[in-house]
Amino acid sequence: MKNFNQSLADDGNPYWYWGSLVFSCFYFLPLVFNWAHFDALAVVLTVFIYALFLGLYSWGVYSKGNKAFLPVLGIVLVSLFGSVVTPGTQSFFGFAAYLCGFNFSKQHAWQGMIGIALSVFAAANLFIIHDSSFLLSSFIVSIGLFFFGMTERQSRIHKLKEAQSESQIEQLAAIAERERIARDLHDLLGHSLSSIALKAELAGKFCQASKLDLAQAEINAVAELSRQVLSEVRQAVSGLKLKGLNEEIHKLCQQLESKGFAVELRLQDALCNAKLESSLILMLREAVTNILRHSRGNKVTITVETVHDEVKVAITDNGFVEELIPGNGLKGIEERCQQFLGHVEIDTTNGMALMITLNQGVCSD
Structure with missing residues (x-):
């Protein structure tokens, strides 16, 4: 030395x-x-x-x-x-x-x-x-x-x-934690704020059409979503979550259906620890947010299954994709997969298909 x-x-x-x-x-x-x-x-x-x-x-x-x-x-x-x-x-x-x-x-x-x-x-x-x-x-x-x-x-x-x-090691851990929080906030806020924006626009249209009861319902939904956003941000910072994977998937399906998508859910209970489950929830939210923002289709299929030590997730829609430009959301999904020695595959041949594979054998709380 x-x-x-x-x-x-x-x-x-x-x-x-x-x-x-x-x-x-x-x-x-x-x-x-x-x-x-x-x-x-x-x-x-x-x-x-x-x-x-x-x-x-x-x-x-x-x-x-x-x-x-x-x-x-x-x-x-x-x-x-x-x-x-x-x-x-x-x-x-x-x-x-x-x-x-x-x-x-x-x-x-x-x-x-x-x-x-x-x-x-x-x-x-x-x-x-x-x-x-x-x-x-x-x-x-x-x-x-x-x-x-x-x-x-x-x-x-x-x-x-x-x-x-x-x-x-402490510095790298601090950097990794900051990156985790940044990804969590992006995924959580991106999904929730998109929903708030859509509902606010819908409320405005109802007001213009003098459908005040419907507008009031959308405004109430915006208020409820805002409270959820605040709660989810707190959870992201602390690394905690309140909802389970199955409940979160069904909630995402309801949001897709409320926007006119026909949803097919193929769900097999995936036994994984809290850290993997939290990351998987955030990846699903990001995928659904992208569909709500950009998809030109009307049907979404979500598949979750466990094969040996791997959790496999597939989210597909029948929309048309002219050109795929990965943004922070897709990059965040790739980074989360790397934490579990997993990988992401994207296929735009027939709509948009996002396939995620995570290794349960290397995840820890």
């Missing part, structure tokens, strides 16, 4: 930058076990070196990426030249190695580790006079902590990628 830019302290776990300092207490072991060989100046210098290390280490755990170079370099130099005073500085090399493995990219981290190893070798040869225990312990601790640092870096990168993936 090229844009990884965290410090050890960003994890929020104080162990990595304070608890680990417990291991730095090994620095004082030479002073404790060889107290007689340390004069007052050496004791003061030993404490001063440790305080300097603490400052550099604190700087390092709050540094991000390549900005940790200076504190790492400072710890290495303190470890190197501090070995003149006490061999306990061998414990500091490991902290530099850990910061190196965590903060730097793999190539730079290995370069830094080589530099630390050379510094350990130089300290052992220049100031500790070929102390094999100094070399061995420093190398083991430094290499081990170097790999721990690289492991922690990879762990943080993995967490960041997971967080980014979750964020992307």
Whole structure:
């Protein structure tokens, strides 16, 4: 991950930058076990070196990426030249190695580790006079902590990628939900508003013909439809529905018949969950709305059947279609079908035939 830019302290776990300092207490072991060989100046210098290390280490755990170079370099130099005073500085090399493995990219981290190893070798040869225990312990601790640092870096990168993936999933889910609501509103409003417009026009014609009773009936129907529209819009936004599939189909048939269409219904109970049923209802509404708007025929056939795991729906009319230009309604039907691994077929050879196939095996509430 090229844009990884965290410090050890960003994890929020104080162990990595304070608890680990417990291991730095090994620095004082030479002073404790060889107290007689340390004069007052050496004791003061030993404490001063440790305080300097603490400052550099604190700087390092709050540094991000390549900005940790200076504190790492400072710890290495303190470890190197501090070995003149006490061999306990061998414990500091490991902290530099850990910061190196965590903060730097793999190539730079290995370069830094080589530099630390050379510094350990130089300290052992220049100031500790070929102390094999100094070399061995420093190398083991430094290499081990170097790999721990690289492991922690990879762990943080993995967490960041997971967080980014979750964020992307949430964004995609929000987009999908907005698209669902947009399709639902289009399907619901398109169908209902078309009915309202037709009834309002009919009421106007009745008024012109002085058939006020009939006009009043149509106006009442407009008011009732308006209330239904409001209810259906609320249902679309919340993803809920009040009517079942069979009831909705019979209602659509009544609307077609009220507009002069002869309706043939071939209905087989389709057992499907709420999500598939809601989508199917909206697709049927859109299909019927298109017939009411554009059909030049007088007969409609609606077929709903279940074949194995598939729900098959066919809506046909005997009108004449000169040219089919898919609009938002048909596109919305296609998108809904894709959610259930289904497909849509349109045939305009003899009128308009819309055939929908939905897969129940992949739908879920």
